[in-house]
Amino acid sequence: MADKRPDSMKRITGRELADAFIAEQVEAIKAQVGDKKVLLALSGGVDSSVVAALLVKAIGQQLISVHVNHGLLRKGEPEQVIKVFQEEMKANLIYVDATDRFLGLLEGVTEPETKRHIIGEEFIKVFAEEAAKLDGISFLAQGTIYPDILESEKGIKAHHNVGGLPPELDFELVEPLKYLYKDEVRVVGSALGLPDNMVYRQPFPGPGLGVRCPGAITRDRLEAVRESDAILREEFANAGLAGKVWQYFTVVPDFKSTGIKDGERAFEWPVIIRAVNTTDAMTATIERIPYDLLDKIESRIVTEVKGVNRVLYDITPKPTGTIEYE
Numbered sequence: 001m002a003d004k005r006p007d008s009m010k011r012i013t014g015r016e017l018a019d020a021f022i023a024e025q026v027e028a029i030k031a032q033v034g035d036k037k038v039l040l041a042l043s044g045g046v047d048s049s050v051v052a053a054l055l056v057k058a059i060g061q062q063l064i065s066v067h068v069n070h071g072l073l074r075k076g077e078p079e080q081v082i083k084v085f086q087e088e089m090k091a092n093l094i095y096v097d098a099t100d101r102f103l104g105l106l107e108g109v110t111e112p113e114t115k116r117h118i119i120g121e122e123f124i125k126v127f128a129e130e131a132a133k134l135d136g137i138s139f140l141a142q143g144t145i146y147p148d149i150l151e152s153e154k155g156i157k158a159h160h161n162v163g164g165l166p167p168e169l170d171f172e173l174v175e176p177l178k179y180l181y182k183d184e185v186r187v188v189g190s191a192l193g194l195p196d197n198m199v200y201r202q203p204f205p206g207p208g209l210g211v212r213c214p215g216a217i218t219r220d221r222l223e224a225v226r227e228s229d230a231i232l233r234e235e236f237a238n239a240g241l242a243g244k245v246w247q248y249f250t251v252v253p254d255f256k257s258t259g260i261k262d263g264e265r266a267f268e269w270p271v272i273i274r275a276v277n278t279t280d281a282m283t284a285t286i287e288r289i290p291y292d293l294l295d296k297i298e299s300r301i302v303t304e305v306k307g308v309n310r311v312l313y314d315i316t317p318k319p320t321g322t323i324e325y326e
């Protein structure tokens with residue numbers, strides 16, 4: 001194996017070990033980078049957020065983070081990235097709202113794999129364009145973690161953090177988390193002062209809400225996904241389920257059914273609730289959401305989300321259903 005976690009490395013389980021790791025990495029990053037500049041694509045996910053916080057601690061303004069909003073993020077996500085990194089950590093952050101670009105390219109595209117390709121390719125393009133505007137970048141930081149390396153080596157997953165970058169982004173890599181497992185990344189993130197809802201958040205796919213808006217994405221249906229997801233997350237948090245259930249989200253399929261709103265016919269979309277538990281995402285079981293909570297979520301969604309008149313609860317484990325719909 002080319003890139004192996006050192007046998008002597010202790011599993012980082014608590015604050016003391018996290019602080020020691022941070023101190024060691026700060027020195028290693030300073031030694032690698034010197035007075036040069038480092039570029040980072042900051043999605044707001046756990047790994048890139050922890051890398052950003054670590055690099056800000058090590059090299060401050062020499063880190064330039066780029067947060068690309070592809071228009072498929074969850075409610076409040078871009079705002080939180082700006083608040084935590086720009087306002088609180090005073091990091092050098094470039095925010096790019098590329099919503100119109102992505103949604104324009106995705107218009108009328110129904111095939112799931114084509115949608116994923118468009119989103120992935122456009123993301124690299126937008127990021128490379130931002131990089132080209134900057135002078136004197138010498139390094140590219142990435143949130144590669146140990147499972148990414150292991151899975152790439154086994155041929156399970158061609159991870160975006162391992163190879164595959166276009167020549168204009170071919171900088172020397174800075175990958176301070178590459179020997180860490182996910183649970184260790186979270187402990188380190190907390191020790192760096194990142195908020196719990198950033199460090200302990202549920203998995204969220206790169207193509208974002210795009211895969212939860214099956215078929216051709218429209219702005220109004222995407223908004224229904226975003227708003228219903230926000231309600232579900234809020235109610236799960238209020239009920240103490242947020243840290244307990246592995247993944248939970250809503251999907252708005254591309255069909256309408258007849259309903260009644262304010263005494264009138266309402267021909268609108270349904271919202272599907274998905275809540276699953278798993279250890280490796282290869283198989284998953286259903287979270288049995290308490291009925292009273294389901295009632296409350298249903299009532300809020302049909303009242304607050306525009307264009308929605310029904311709420312459905314997906315009780316399909318994986319297999320046969322995958323966790324996401326696309």
Ligand code: XMP
Nearest residue numbers: 203204205206207247281318322323324325
């Ligand atoms: P499925 O739908 O295959 O999903 O049962 C398994 C897990 O993988 C997540 N997922 C992704 N994560 N990029 C990611 O980073 C992606 O393109 C992607 N697609 C699915 C999914 O949310 C679930 O946790």
